[in-house]
Amino acid sequence: MKVPVSWLSEYVRFDLPIEELARRLVFSSCEVDRIIRRGVADDDGNLGLFLVGKVVEAGQHPNADRLQLCQVDVGEGEPRQIVCGAWNFGEGASVAVALPGAVLPDGTKLDERPLRGEVSRGMILSERELELGVDHSGIIVLDDAPEPGTPLADVLPLTETVLDIETGFNRPDLTAIYGIAREVAAVADGELAPMSGRDPERAADEPVDVRVEDFEGCPRYVGRTFSGATISPSPVWMRARLTAAGMRPISNVVDVTNYVMLALGSPLHAFDRTLLAEGRIVVRRARPGEKIRTLDGTERELDPTDLVIADAERPVAVAGIMGGENSEVRPETTEILLEAANFDPLTVLRSSRRLRLRTDASTRWEKGVDPYLAKNAAVLATQLIVELAGARWTGHTDVHAELPQPPVVQLRPELPERLVGMPFPVEEQVARLQRLGFEVDGDRVRVPTWRMRDVTRPVDLVEEVARFRLEEVPATLPTREAVAAQLTRSQRLRRLAEEVLVGAGFYEAYTWSLVPLGEGRIPLDEPYSTELAALRTDLELGLVESAERNRNAGVERVALFELARVYTPVGQQLPAEPWHVGAITEGGYLGAKGALETLYRTFHVEPQFRAGGGREATTPEGRVRELDGGWGFFELDLDSLFERVPDLPLYEDVITFPALKQDLAFVVDEGVLAGDLVAAARAAAGPELRDMRPFDVYRGEQVGPRKKSIAFAVAFQSPERTLSDEDAAGLRKRIVQALSERFGAVLRA
């Protein structure tokens, strides 16, 4: 919220530069987003060029129909000739004048120059030119006829500093200028004025017909009636304050409700009482099918969860959010019903969300406004309505359920030091609490009503004490008896998987966890979009899309992997969230398989490939295949893979006794798979067949039609002795025999 400092200063006296004040508030109370300077710049004597003027002569400009030519007394003896485009004043009016040389808030510098042949030696100002309001249909006519030549700044708030403040969810009290003043008093050791507003004399004691049917939604409703009001613009001071606080002035009665909301934090609403059926207010939930056209001109369908203010027949406001057009205060209104109520935060929040309507009022109610404030708000508003609209206050009612009692909390003087880590003398704690309105009696602390939602326990008092000294908190490290930490096995192995793939040329991708709806995928209750509507069960979609994007962008070598969770339903509330790794690369099936083999090798796990149809194979924990577009792709369930990773690889002696290496080529039928030959050879030869790798496949005349020759690099080795040529021959014979029997394989010479 925007806090004009001149307004703030009415509630608290402090002696700090505004920047320092803002800095302290930032630590102790609320965000101060900006310090805004508004209005006339107060430097180089600029302010002195703005004076009160008295129009001594006003008449038609000789050369321009739409301009007035005025003689204005600004206390210089001789009046000044000023050309003016407004017509809402005449001879005798007191006006705001800027002399040549003056710099206006928008940066324009006035100079003395002829306008249509007549020299204008100054400017008569409108509200907008002074940033006091938005109205520029006419110039400002000052009340009470101040002496010509009086500095304008004595009469109007020409310069203003505004604190732009953001308040937290837990501090409804800070959505009011008075609440900010209370914090300022605490941080700046300032003096807080009592809350303003005094009930004027009541002119009558007529009954006010307010019926609250739902005390849960509306714990309190103060209703006050007024007669004989005159609706007109508010005085300049109020218009200036509202404008500086970021609100548009409308008319005196409406402005009063806004002004009091800003001042005290409890929103109000004013109804034209003659427009309320039977003059009655009923606070209830909306009935099915009820509608209301709110003040923003929108027709809104209400829901039975919405709390409404109704008259005897129909809703006249959505409680705590916005009034209805049907009971709005209009220029001709004279009879007013003022509402100073208290609404349940959750009720307001839900309706505001459902209706997609957030207002200055609703954002306050949803934080939980102090129900005791309703009375203060009613009093201040009453005083102002009587003063500004010339109304008579004729009736009062205060309908409420039992209001919550502010809690009494135990003061535990040791607690701040225990939690913050620096000493807080008990006298200091007491003084700080008292300054904030807490009543301290020994170790019993009564929480002020405006903090009772937020401060209920001893630990909450710690914050009230500590927040003013956060800058002084030392920087220490925990003292621990034992310090030891490491990654878990799964975390370590996941890092290793990433390292292998990065080393193998793959770039790590992050793709969305959300994918389109599909079989086996858990859907979102409300999709984000058609593309992001359900939880993925594998990593393929995101990787394929990313790879295609790269290819389309002309990237030369595309290879991506992702290591992330997928979400598989397991028939319980929460799905399983296994870690998967997926990778996509150019080079088709074999490109992906090569990387996958490297991964398995790193983990010391035998992949145990099983051929799928064509360019596809599976392992116990995943599969590798070729996708459209020539992409090679694999995906593994890492949790399963890690179960097969040996904790400790043991040394195998492959150094003492050399390996016997030879190449063997077998001619087999087209349908025979190299992997099956290797498996059969291993079974036949036993562990002394150390390695057998296919390195060439040949088809052609020499092997005959529908046949192929697969060449293997074979190594025989024993950890116990040097194998002789005879040993090798024996092993080879066993292999040849086995392959011949099982596959009809023929050894090529």
Add this chain to the structure above:
Amino acid sequence: MDKVAAVDAEALEREALDGIASAKTPIELDEARVQYLGRKSPLKLALREIRDRETGMRLNALRERLEAALERRRGELELPQEDEAFDSTLPGTPIPRGTYHLLTQLRRRIEDVFIGMGYEVYDGREVETVWHNFDALNQPEAHPSRDPQDTFYLDEQTLLRTHTSPSQIRAMMEQEPPVYLVSLGRVYRRDALDPTRTPVFHQVEGLAIDRHITLADLRGTMAQFATAIFGGHREVRMRTSFFPFTEPSVEFDVTCFLCGGAGCRVCKYSGWIEMGGAGEVDPNVLETVGYDPEQWQGFAFGLGIDRIAFLRHGLPDLRLYWDNDIRFLSQF
């Protein structure tokens, strides 16, 4: 075998030396090189088959003699020496290598810094119960973040976690204090997808529960963390804030890692960068997980890492993290 090799070697040497000496042109010389020293030459094949040390040494000596003869002959033919003809500015043989995603790099650094301080890395869950994500964290029923307009629900009781804080609850329910952990991962909010917001992003959660852990310890730990991650000397300041699961609550800022505190566009000329929220774990939370708040206390913190890397590396758009454009990924 040994005998055969010896005989072969002598014959081979004679033949090879003859062949080299009789080469008259660079082409003939290269043919001789292929014939006697090429990959499929008898000598190279023999070298591959060697099984005893002595033969190996002899054949290697022969290879060196033949190479020397080849160089000599090259000199005689006035061909440029190998060294002279070599352009050392040519690029090396390419060895493809990928990169870690920028956020993985940052994530690992953070994990390592905290492991160094004795914190475990805790893998939380992404699909969570409303209870773990909100209720157990003392989140009031009226808190706006519970709204389906902000949160992805799967059903009334299940959601995609909106922060990493439910990891605190899980970890504390699984183990007895003291607890020191960080938990990093994806979190989900129904935000717009634009240059400054993404509906999926990443947070780091930290939790330290022991006998006497204070806000001062939080400040010191954060300063240690910031110095380790951003280098140089980093100050941390704490401002009052509100989170349902900490009391007192603070926001913490770090000396701007771009201007070092002098003031720049990124820190809006304040000299500070907002890092995240923190505080002393609320006694209600401790009671919920079965820890006695009179015996155990500590701090928790949470911060988003996407924005940190975004600011530090000068990224124009957060969506770059998810586009996986190799032209982007390969820069880090």
